[in-house]
Amino acid sequence: MNRKTDIVKMLQEMSGKYSTYEIFTDWIRCMALSIEQSTHFIRDQEWHRRERDYINTMNKYSYDERMKLAVLTGLLIETLEEGPDDILGDVYMKADMGSKAAGQFFTPFHLSELCARIGLIGMIEEYKEGKLDKITINEPACGGGAMILAAAKVIHESGINYQTAMEVVAQDIDWKGVYMCYVQLSLLGISAICVQGSTLEEPYDSSRTEKSHILRTPRKAGLLV
Secondary structure, three states: OOOHHHHHHHHHHHOOOOOHHHHHHHHHHHHHHHHHHOOOOOOOHHHHHHHHHHHHHHOOOOHHHHHHHHHHHHHHHHHHOOOOOOHHHHHHHHOOOOOOOOOOOOOOHHHHHHHHHHHOHHHHHHHHOOOOOOEEEEEOOOOOOHHHHHHHHHHHHOOOOHHHHEEEEEEEOOHHHHHHHHHHHHHOOOOEEEEEOOOOOOOOOOOOOOHHHEEEOOOOOOOOO
8 A cells, every 4th residue: 555645744743843854864764774784793883883873863752753753664665565666755755855955856756667668678688588697777876766666667567576686786975865765675675785975986886985885785685585
């Protein structure tokens, strides 16, 4: 069941002490950190830093408010069970946060889907013919991940399991976009590395990009097979 309207309504009802924008940002940060932390067996310095970030963010909210954040996560998961869609990007715009925060707007999903249908025709055919081991996607300005999610939808509709076929690197200069993308790709079981940083100035390099700027989805980390 599509719960976008319910998510927007709950976020707006929670606002008061904090703005809807800040609550949304805290929510996606904590979702991303809780998922990412679960992929690590070794609790190194970076793990502890992220754990402190999660705890400090959650401590802003009362017990009842934290329970509402958990409900929001459940609504997101329930909606994504219908298939790939940029739920968080749509929520961001429907809650009128795009016009209030740094001029940031998210591409409508139907436009992302159109781009995916045009751009993936050749790769899908080559994958079906066994000419490609993976359908690799490098998204240099991922935002909430709409282009990647649209690609997953198109790949799925072509009869291919996007969870095993796709290999993704997604990068964005804004942590909020990285968190949004990471959460949605993680919940959909897509193998991806999500990176914070300027793609033009600091493109992802597995040997050079700082660990603190990288999030790996559970499938990428090898926790899903």
